Amino acid sequence: xxxxxxxxxxxxxxxxxxxxxxxxxxSPTEKAQTESAAQNxxxxxxxxxxxxxxxxxxxxxxxxxxxxxxxxCLPCVEQLPHTVELAKKHGSNGLAVVTLSFDDRNMxxxxxxVLVEAGAGTNGVTNLQSRFGASPESMDAFAISSGAxxxxxxxxxxxxxxxxxxxxxxxxxxFTPQDVAVAVNELLAE
Amino acid sequence: xxxxxxxxxFTTLLETRDMKKAIRSFGVGMSMAIAAxxxxxxxxxxxxxxxEVAPEKKEQPDATPPAVGDPAPAWDxxxxxxxxxxxxGDLIExxxxxxxxxxxxxxxxxxxxxxxxELAADYKKNGVELVxxxxxxxxxDKLPAMKERxxxxxxxxxxxxxxxxxxxxxxxxxVTPHVFLLDGTRQIAYIGAIDDNMNPEKVTQHYLRDAIDAxxxxxxxxxxxxxxxxxxxxxx
Numbered sequence: 484x485x486x487x488x489x490x491x492x493x494x495x496x497x498x499x500x501x502x503x504x505x506x507x508x509x510s511p512t513e514k515a516q517t518e519s520a521a522q523n524x525x526x527x528x529x530x531x532x533x534x535x536x537x538x539x540x541x542x543x544x545x546x547x548x549x550x551x552x553x554x555x556c557l558p559c560v561e562q563l564p565h566t567v568e569l570a571k572k573h574g575s576n577g578l579a580v581v582t583l584s585f586d587d588r589n590m591x592x593x594x595x596x597v598l599v600e601a602g603a604g605t606n607g608v609t610n611l612q613s614r615f616g617a618s619p620e621s622m623d624a625f626a627i628s629s630g631a632x633x634x635x636x637x638x639x640x641x642x643x644x645x646x647x648x649x650x651x652x653x654x655x656x657x658f659t660p661q662d663v664a665v666a667v668n669e670l671l672a673e
Numbered sequence: 674x675x676x677x678x679x680x681x682x683f684t685t686l687l688e689t690r691d692m693k694k695a696i697r698s699f700g701v702g703m704s705m706a707i708a709a710x711x712x713x714x715x716x717x718x719x720x721x722x723x724x725e726v727a728p729e730k731k732e733q734p735d736a737t738p739p740a741v742g743d744p745a746p747a748w749d750x751x752x753x754x755x756x757x758x759x760x761x762g763d764l765i766e767x768x769x770x771x772x773x774x775x776x777x778x779x780x781x782x783x784x785x786x787x788x789x790x791e792l793a794a795d796y797k798k799n800g801v802e803l804v805x806x807x808x809x810x811x812x813x814d815k816l817p818a819m820k821e822r823x824x825x826x827x828x829x830x831x832x833x834x835x836x837x838x839x840x841x842x843x844x845x846x847x848v849t850p851h852v853f854l855l856d857g858t859r860q861i862a863y864i865g866a867i868d869d870n871m872n873p874e875k876v877t878q879h880y881l882r883d884a885i886d887a888x889x890x891x892x893x894x895x896x897x898x899x900x901x902x903x904x905x906x907x908x909x
Contacts, residue, residue, distance in 0.1 A: 555780040555871075556904055585902075587872060617781065619866045619880075622900035629847040630866070631905030650905040652842045653738065657908055 524604040525595040527584060527612040532624045538581060538609060539638065545579040546670045547638040548663070551627060553585040553617060554593050559633040563601035565660040569667055570606045576671055577640065581609045583625065585632060587616035635663050639670050646670075738845020741864055741897045745772070745855045746843035751806065751833040754820045759804075759831050761859070768800035769862070769888045770855040771881065774846040775805050777822050778813040779904035782849040784871045786826050789850075792867075792882065793830045799889055803830040808841035809849070809907050841906055848903030852881055856888045863888075865899030 530538065539547060550566040552559035563582070570580035582603055584594045591612060598610055615621035622630045631650040635658075639645045646666045648658040739746060750758040764770055773789060775782045793803040805828070807814055816834045823832050835841065844853055854863035863884035868876045884894035 557778070558905065558907075587870075587875075617871045617902055618869050619900040619902055620869065622902055627900070629905070630851070630901035630903065631848045633905070650847055650908070652845050652847065652906065652908055654908075657905075 525598040525610050527591050527595055527598075527610050529588075529614045530583070530611040531614045534614075535583070535611065535625065538611065539642065542579040542581075542609075543642055544640055545577050546573075546640055546667065547579045547581060548667055549581045549583055549636040549638075551583045551585060551625065551632055551634040551636070553632055554590055554597055555586070555617065556632040560597055560601075562633055562660050563597065563603060565664075567602040567606055567608060569664060570608050571602075573667060573671060574607050578667060578671060579607070579609070581611060584610070584612040585617050585621050586612060588612070637663070637666055637670060639673065738843075739861055741861050743861055745770075745853065745859045745861050746840065747859075748804075748806070748833070748835070748840045751835050751840065752816065753834070754816070754823045754828070754832045759833055764802050764804070766800065767802040768857050769796075769802075769885060770859075771796075771801065771803045771885065772844070772853040772855060773803065773805050773867075774808065774841055774844070774849055774851045774906065776807045776809040776811075776814045776849045776904070776906075777818045778809070778811055779849045781871050781903040784873075785850050785867055786822075786828075788867060788873060790827060790829070793828075796885060797829075799885075801885055801889070805830060805832045806835060806840060807832070807849075808835045808838040808846070810836055810838075810909065811907065838906075838908055842908070846906055848901045848905055850903055851901040851906075854881065854884050854888060854894075863894050863897050866901045869899075871902065 528534075528538075548566065548569060550559075550563065552563060554560065566580060566582065569578060574580075580603075582598065584591075586594045594612065595610075598604060598608075603610060613621040613625065615624055619630070621627075627634050627649065629649045629651070633648075634650075635646075635648040636644055637646040637648075648663055648666075650657055745761070747761045749760045749762075751760070753759045761770070771792070775785070775789070777783075789803065789805065796803075807819055812818070815836075819832055819834060822828075844851075846853075850867060852863070852865065852867055853861055856862040863881065865880060867881045869878040869880065870876045878896075880896055880899050883896065887894040
């Protein structure tokens with residue numbers, strides 16, 4: 484009898500919670516599902532330097548553009564769609580695009596969501612995340628000499644790093660996404 | 674199979690002051706040649722068929738940012754959040770000065786604000802001054818916003834604004850936060866990150882605190898250069 488009553492009370496409690504959450508609009512469960520769905524659409528593969536090089540090796544014979552970014556870097560997030568546009572435009576001409584996130588692992592879902600919003604979940608983009616997160620070790624591992632993001636690396640079809648785009652305070656003008664696009668075109672034309 | 678080698682390991686070899694000075698005197702092109710000659714290939718690249726070019730860098734000898742051991746660029750009459758003008762000469766008594774380029778909008782810089790407040794308080798009694806400088810000109814970073822943030826966070830140190838960005842370029846500041854530790858003779862003793870993780874709970878290496886302790890003890894920091902991590906400064 485008592486067991487029956489406890490079940491009844493528990494069921495009522497759950498129903499009340501569900502109604503309350505529905506009334507709020509976006510429940511924590513829904514939020515988690517959204518984040519989870521984002522992660523399902525974009526798989527961020529953890530990479531150290533060796534794993535990163537292995538990915539590049541698999542893309543041999545293609546021009547490879549690597550977009551080094553992070554969710555904590557506002558210009559990076561703004562420029563991601565531009566990188567995706569390059570993938571869309573030149574994917575069939577031999578361009579492979581790799582994104583490399585410098586976020587900590589507890590930010591993977593957030594990074595995946597940003598990538599989905601930028602269109603990097605499709606369009607043949609390979610999405611990586613540094614195993615070292617947002618740390619000097621990450622910058623060392625991937626040779627970001629400035630420590631500043633966004634940074635881009637561009638490899639030719641032979642696998643040689645031909646261009647890097649990083650902040651340089653000794654320059655009067657910093658690089659723009661257009662500069663990256665021009666360099667991509669140049670290497671594709673070789 | 675094409676293999677990629679990048680020069681990040683070369684950089685490690687070039688981290689000592691003497692090497693950097695020697696190489697700079699040869700010019701950037703020669704430095705890359707020396708770096709390539711000294712490179713120790715990593716295991717995964719041991720049988721590399723091709724070697725990569727170093728990241729390109731336009732040769733601008735006059736604009737070369739200072740390295741560890743160089744005299745620190747001076748700042749003069751920079752406006753602070755107290756509406757007063759500040760110069761490095763005001764801190765003549767300081768045994769060491771931590772110059773940190775920071776700003777309001779960058780999540781990484783924000784993540785370090787509490788640590789800066791603690792650091793400034795911890796070392797004030799040892800004669801160490803902390804000077805925060807913002808050179809970003811976004812609305813969220815300008816002086817009124819700086820004043821607000823300083824009040825909110827209880828900054829007890831100078832927080833200066835240089836809209837000309839000249840002091841940032843003079844130091845070669847790349848990101849926020851990017852620190853430069855000046856010793857008693859105002860030579861640069863340490864350049865780089867505050868510690869090894871923007872998440873305070875994951876910090877294992879306190880680069881800046883270790884460097885300050887070394888300078889106060891009259892020695893050179895064991896680690897005098899690290900890669901900074903943060904939002905690129907928006908140079909205009």
